[in-house]
Amino acid sequence: MRDIIGNIEIRAIEELFINIHPIQPGGRLTPEAMKALISYGDGYSTCDWCRKPFRLDKIRRPPIEEFHVKLAEFLGMDQVRVVPGARRGFQAVVSSMIEKGDSVIVSSLAHYTEFLAVEAAKGVVKEVPLNENHVITGENTAKKIEEVKKETGVFPKLIMMDHFDYMLGNEHDVRGVARVAKDYGIPFMYNGAYTIGVMPVNGREIGADFLVGSGHKSFASPAPSGILATTEEWSDRVFRTTQMVGDVTKRKFGIKEVEMMGCTLMGATLIAMMASFSTIKERVKHWDKEVEKINYFVKEFLKIQGNKVMSELPRKHTLTKLDTRGSFDKIAQTHKRRGFFFSDELKKRKIVGEFVGATKTWKMNTYGLTWNQIRYLAQALQDIARKYNIDVA
C-alpha cells in the first residue's frame, strides 16, 4: 500500500543547504506562503465564498479580486489573471493571437515552452538571431520581421521575447523590441518568468501588450502558478468570454473565459501567491543588491585559474552560466568519481543545486542568498580548487 508514499523523502534542501539551483531560488516560499498553503491546502479551498458571477478573479473573500487589481497595478497593466504556470500564459496569448500557419517571432534563446505554445496553436516560430554579445536587439528583431515578410508574404502575428533568457541569464533589449513591435503594429508579449517577482517590471513603461510571469519560478509560490497581464486594448481578446450555446439546452456560460478554461488556480497555489505578494512588492526594490552579490561571486569565481563565465559581464541577473572546463573538469578527467567529485565536494560544504556530475558548463543562481552565504560559496569553490592544486589568484 505504501509503495509510493514510502519513497517520498522529506525535502529539506532549503533548510539544510545553500541551494544554487538555476530555477529554484525565486520560487522558494515565503513563510507567509507556507502558512497559506497549510490553511488553504484542501482542493477547492478558495470557493467557500464564491458568489455571482462565479469566477475566481471576482471572489472577495478571501480577497482574490483585490489581489487581481493590485497585481495589475503593480505590473503597470490593466488586467491580470493567474494561470497554472507561465507556459499556460504563453498558450493563452498565442492561441488568442494567431491562426494556423502564422509566424511568431521568438528569441534564439526562447524557452522551449514558447515553442510548444506556438506549436499547439499550429503556428511557426521564427527566431531572432543574437548579436555578438549574445543579446537580442530591436534592430535584429526588425530585420527578422522583414525576413519573415519577404519569405512568407505576411508579417508575423506576435512577438514573444524573454527579458532575461533561461540559458545565459542575459538581458535582452525588450524596450527596443517593444518599439519595433509598435512600429510594425505587431503585439508584443514580454516573458517575465525570470523577472516578475524578483525585479521591478512595469509593462506600460516597457511597452508590452502582454506580460507573463511565473509563480513557482520568481514569485515565491508553489507550482503550478503564473501570471498573465494585458492592456485594455487586448483584454477582450485574450480574456474573451465563451460564446458557445448548447444546441439542446440553450445553455450559455457567458462569464467564463475561454483561454482560462474558466477558473484557474482554485486553491492553495493562488492563496500562496497572495500571501507572498507583500514580500514580493518589497523584495523587487532590492534587486540591485542581488545583482551586487552575483557580481561579487563572479569576481571571486574568476580568480580560480581556468574558470570562465559564459553569461554577459557584468552580471545583470543572478542566473549565471559558468564554464569550468579549464579547472574542475580537468580534475574530473582523471578522478575516480569523474564529475561527481565536484558535487561531492560541494555537498560536503552544504552546497547543492548545481547539476550533479557536471563540470564543463553549468548554471547556477544566487538569488536570495545572504552576503555571508555568498562569501561562503565563493570561498568554498576556491577551497575546492586549492585542494586539487588549481591556482587561485
Next chain:
Amino acid sequence: MRDIIGNIEIRAIEELFINIHPIQPGGRLTPEAMKALISYGDGYSTCDWCRKPFRLDKIRRPPIEEFHVKLAEFLGMDQVRVVPGARRGFQAVVSSMIEKGDSVIVSSLAHYTEFLAVEAAKGVVKEVPLNENHVITGENTAKKIEEVKKETGVFPKLIMMDHFDYMLGNEHDVRGVARVAKDYGIPFMYNGAYTIGVMPVNGREIGADFLVGSGHKSFASPAPSGILATTEEWSDRVFRTTQMVGDVTKRKFGIKEVEMMGCTLMGATLIAMMASFSTIKERVKHWDKEVEKINYFVKEFLKIQGNKVMSELPRKHTLTKLDTRGSFDKIAQTHKRRGFFFSDELKKRKIVGEFVGATKTWKMNTYGLTWNQIRYLAQALQDIARKYNIDVA
C-alpha cells in the same frame, strides 16, 4: 504593505464544521498530502533530481515515474499524465482530436469546462438529450450522432461524457456510450471528475479511450491538479512530442509533449497527489458505504414535509440536488433574514457548505462524512424544520 495578506483569513472549515459543499469534500487533503505540501511547497521542488530526459513524468526521485505507472494501472489505462485540473485534460484531448468546425458530442449536463475546451479548439458542442430519468443513454447518444451526421454531413470527431454530472450527480450510461462510440469508431473521453479518486474506475472495462480526473475535486489534492489517462492507441496523439525546429538555431526539444506544454505540476500539487494515492486506492473500495450514507440522509431529509430530491433515487452518488421550495423556502418568504435564516440555523449547528441564502434548490455532498456526522446532519435539518413548524414524519 499588508493589505492583501491582512485580509486572508485562516481557513478552518474542515476542522470546525461539517462541510457539505457540493464540490469540496473529495478534494479535502489527506494528512499525508498535507505533510507533502509542507515538505514540497517551494516552487520547483520536484526538480532536485530531474535528469535526462528532463520530463516531469520521468523523474525517479521522488518516485514520480513510478507514480505515473501505478496510476495508469490503477485506472486500467496504458499511459497517464498529471495536468493542472481536469479542464486542462479536456483541453488536451479536444485540441488533439478535432479541427476547426468539427463537432463534439457532450451531455446535456456537460460541465462548462467541456464547452470551453471545445470552443478553444474552435469546435462545436452537440448535446445529447437526457432521457425521462435525466440520464444519458447509449441510445440517445447514437441518435445524436446520426443527427449530427445528417445536419453537418460528417460524424462528430469526439464524444465526451460525464459519468456523474455536476448538476444532479446522476449516473450516466458511460458503458453504453462507450459501445456506441466503438460502433461508430469515434474516440470516447470519460469525464471522471466526480469519480476518479472516490469510486473504482477502470477505463479498459468501461471502454474509454481517454479518462480525465480531477485532483482537487476527487483525489484529495490541492488545486490545480488533475489526471489524463489514455490507451496505447491514442497516447502518441494526445501526448505527441514537439516537432518544431528553431529556424536559426536548429534547436529541437523532442521529448517535450505539446499538449502538456512540457512539464505540468512541478511541485507541491503533484507530490500531494502522490501522498494521497495510498488512501485513494483504499477509499475507492468503500464507495458503497458512501452511497449507503447519502441514501440514509435522503430518507431522513424526505421526512420533512415539502422536501424533494431532484437527483435520481436511490442515490448512486454523494453529490445530490435538493428541493426545499415546499419547506424552508416558505419560511424564507416571510423571515426578516430571508433565505439566510436557513444558513444561520445550519451554521449555529456547525454545518456549512450549502449555498448561503439559498432555500429553493441547492446541492450538497456528504462524501467522507462519518455515520455520526450523517445522522447529526439529518437530525439538524429535522430540528430546523420543527423549529419553524414544518412537519417531520
